[in-house]
Amino acid sequence: MRINPTEADEQKALFELCEFHRHRYPQLALMFHIPNGGKRDAREAAHFKAQGVKAGVPDLFLPVPSSGYHGLFIEMKRRDGGRLSEYQKQWIDALKKQGYQAIVCFGAEAAIEVILNYLKRSEKN
Numbered sequence: 001m002r003i004n005p006t007e008a009d010e011q012k013a014l015f016e017l018c019e020f021h022r023h024r025y026p027q028l029a030l031m032f033h034i035p036n037g038g039k040r041d042a043r044e045a046a047h048f049k050a051q052g053v054k055a056g057v058p059d060l061f062l063p064v065p066s067s068g069y070h071g072l073f074i075e076m077k078r079r080d081g082g083r084l085s086e087y088q089k090q091w092i093d094a095l096k097k098q099g100y101q102a103i104v105c106f107g108a109e110a111a112i113e114v115i116l117n118y119l120k121r122s123e124k125n
Contacts, residue, residue, distance in 0.1 A: 004080045005107075011059065011076050013108035018115070025119045031062040056087025058095070058102060062115065066122035069101040072115065079107035 005013070011033065018028040036057045058073040065071065073095050075088055084092075084104060095102040101118065105111035 004078055007059075007076055007078045007082065010078055010108045010111075014060075014076070014111045017108060017112040021112070021116065025116070027062070027064045027119060027122075028115070030064060031060060031115075033060055034058065054091075056085060056089075056091040058088070058091060060111075062118070064119070064122060066101075066118050068099070069118075070099045071101075072118050073100055073102040074111055074114065075102070075104045076111060077104060077106050079110075082106055 015031075018031060022028045034057055036053050036055070036059075058075040060074040060076060062072040062074075073092070075084065075092065077083070088104075092102040092104070103114055105114055
C-alpha cells in the first residue's frame with residue numbers, strides 16, 4: 001500500500017523544509033498560508049465570504065520580489081490525485097497577469113524546489 005499524504009500534511013512538511021533553509025534564505029520567514037480552503041457550514045462560509053475570502057486563491061504566498069516578479073504564489077496539491085478547480089486556474093492566470101509567479105506544486109519536495117530556485121534568482125538580481 002502506497003501512502004499519499006494529504007495536502008495539509010504536504011503543507012506542514014513544506015513549512016518544516018522552509019525552516020531548515022531559513023539560515024540561507026531568511027526571507028522564508030515571510031511566507032504564509034492563506035486559509036481559504038476547508039469544509040465549512042453555510043453560516044461560517046457566509047461569514048468568511050463577507051470578510052473577503054475568495055474561492056480559488058492560492059494556498060501560500062511569499063511576498064519577496066525576484067527576477068521581475070512581485071512575489072510567489074503557490075497552490076499546493078497532494079503528490080497524487082490533486083486537481084485544480086476552475087476558480088484556482090482563474091486566480092493563477094490573473095496573478096500571472098499582475099506580475100506574480102503563480103504555480104501549482106504537487107507535494108512539499110516540489111514546492112521547496114520551486115521556492116529555493118525562486119530565491120536563488122533573487123540573489124542574482
